[in-house]
Amino acid sequence: MKRIALAAAALAVALPVTLGFGATKVTGTVGPGFTIALKAKTLKAGTTTFTITDKADIHSFHLTGPGVNKVITGVAFQGTKTVTLTLKAGTYKFFCDLHPTELKGSFKVTG
DSSP, X not given: OHHHHHHHHHHHHHHHHHXXXXXXXXXXXXXXXXXXXXXXXXXXXXXXXXXXXXXXXXXXXXXXXXXXXXXXXXXXXXXXXEEEEEEOSEEEEEEOSSSTTTSEEEEEEEO
């Protein structure tokens, strides 16, 4: 019985880490016209889950910053993708690979 209680306690501690509980959640969009947006201006460093809805097959959603260079949605992709990343303090930029001077934005991550 003691082993079961210890195993249950260990699982209770490990489960939130394994499943990503506590991760910051951020949503963003690209398209259908010449728009790109992320609903975040300042985030705290740590685990962040990005859910990006891509409404155009002529755009992408590319995120760069300290230790991150991630194409979340490619140019031909339309739909929704979710990725979880670990963010460090600094400035992050997001943009469309085909239209980087027109479709762009940024946010800050604090320690």
